[in-house]
Amino acid sequence: MPTFNPIDKAISNPSPRSLKDPEPKRFVRHHLRLLAAHDGSHSYPYCWGFTIFRTAYAPGSDELFAKAVERLSVYARDYAYGDLVRRPNPNEEPLDTRPNEELAGRYFSQVVEDAEMEGVGVEDVGRRFDAWVRRKIEARDGRDVPNSRFRLCLMMDQKGIDDVLSLPDDPREAWGDDVWIKVVTNERWEDRGGPERGRLWLRADVRYAVWSTWFALEDPDFVYEYVGWTEDESDGALNFWGSPPAIDI
Secondary structure, eight states: OOOOOOOOHHHHSOOOSSTTOOGGGOHHHHHHHHHHOOOSSBSOTTOBOOEEEEOOOOTTHHHHHHHHHHHHHHHHHHHHTGGGSSOOOTTOOOOOSHHHHHHHHTBOOEEEOOGGGTTOOHHHHHHHHHHHHHHHBOSOOTTOOSSGGGTEEEEEOHHHHHHHHTSOSSGGGOOSSOOEEEEEEEEEGGGGTOOSOOEEEEEEETTTHHHHHHHHTTSHHHHHHHSOEEEOTTTOOEEESSOOOOOOO
16 A cells, blocks of 8 residues: 655644634644544554445456546545635635645545455445454454544445446536445444344445545544434435534534
8 A cells, every 4th residue: 555644734733824714624634633643553544545345246347346446536535625616705815725635645445356245235344344454453442443444444336336437527517416335334233222233334425425424433423323314224224315514623
């Protein structure tokens, strides 16, 4: 994997230039501060992203899967530039682009491919994710992990590949219905006092929610239980109709 240098505090946590300076409170700087807090327990410091488990291996799917993974990268990096969309008001300085560039450049996801995973479901992916986490970080309680790389993984089945590829190459042209991807967690329903229904998993929008959830999960209890996920009775997933709320920083 690539090597990521420690994050410059002048970019992640600058001193305010004035009483109402928006720069220190921008979400991208908050995200960078989270990434800067490396505890030495794993070999993925100063970056963010997912482990992506491929579960579709039909003939001809190799190229489509690779394109879908690359499309995800495009949308992840677009998320990092999200607060630059708003035009500054008159007499307002343009926002500093350095933290956006820093966050976008620190996105890194890995792919797990094994033809034996053809058609497997959430439970199997969850078990493989648990094993991956055990190999990558020091032994600790399942919920006490350093960041969301070890709490969440992406499951790319054929529907996921097709849905991601339905998004335009340019995120600025992505309008209309949300496009969802399966997000498998490191928890089970019973871990949270729920019925014994197996793995807790989510369905999140590729354009925004899946990325903001990665950073919001510094507080999993808040995200899973209070911010508006709606249980899908047909398959047990938690669907997020919208995006996690702005983080209070």
